[in-house]
Amino acid sequence: MAASMTNADVVLPGDVLTDRLKEITNKKVRLGPGLRWQSKDVVACKCGVLKSREDHAFWIDNHQRRYIPAKGESIIGVVSLKAGDIFRVNIGSNLPAALPYLSFEGATKRNRPNVQIGDLVYAKLLVANRDMEPELVCIDGSGQSNGLGVLSREGFMFKCSLHLCRKILSPDCSLLRVLGKKIPLEVTVGMNGRIWLRCRSVNDTICAMNAILAAEYTPEQNLKSMVYKIFGGVAAV
Structure with a gap:
């Protein structure tokens, strides 16, 4: 849970x-x-x-769209190139990330993963250093995918601010729970300002996307009424 903040917690570049x-x-x-x-x-x-x-983890929260890779974060990337034993993945940073084909569950030299240019991948940053090329993996320490890997082409990806991604993933945010009670859906949130959605219809997808984008400046206590308003219903009291 985030610590309570005051005006004194606003910092500027260079502050010690x-x-x-x-x-x-x-x-x-x-x-x-x-x-x-x-x-x-x-x-x-x-x-x-x-x-x-x-x-005891500390960070600076602000509104930005440019993503700076950080080790351990889960992101959504777009495969842009196949180069030998690695895939080049656009993750929204200043450099593309490298994704070795052996970094998929069950992948071997003979059994390569079926990844095509343009595919969306949900991956974790293994290496994130300003002096090195970012490196991704689609498996955890035990070699299991655990939700990582290629995302279905039936879904829809859209971009948002990094602040909104952090807000949605916060345990205190009820947005995804409210959406899940309203419609069946699958959601994948990348820390690089990309969100993947899959709903049963185009109309549900558009409404869910609008609800997620509107949640950035909506107080927690108003999220439920906002979602029901977008879907054309009335929230139960």
Whole structure:
């Protein structure tokens, strides 16, 4: 759960946050997007609101569309090229990511995965370094896919802000639960500002997409009424 924020938690690029983090916790911290180590200090590298979780992870939350790869994040990419033993994947960053064909469940040198140019893949960033090419995998540590892999062509992908993706994936956000009670659907949210949807009809897909995009500036207590309004119904009291 994110810590409560005040106006004092707004930071600017170059701000040294070492003392502020020590006031919150005296344990080892994990740095997320917007923060980096500079010598022995924690320094902000973008403007926004400083946020934290109970596991001592800190990051800067702001409104942006350009994605900066971060190790361990799950993203939605578009396969743009086959090059030898790897696929080149567009993940919305300044560089394409590399996805080795052996990084799929059950893949071997003889049994290559059926991945075509233009396919959407849900993958996890294994390597994310500003001095190295990003690398993706579609398996976990045990070699299982666990939901990662090629997404169905029957779905629809659209783009949104990175802030909206983080909001949807927050345990405190009820949007996906409300949508699931209204219509049957499949949703995959990438941390790179891409969302994949599959519904039973085109009309449901359009309504679900509009509801997700409208949720960015809708307070939590108004999400249910907003969803029912978009679908032309009345929310039950």
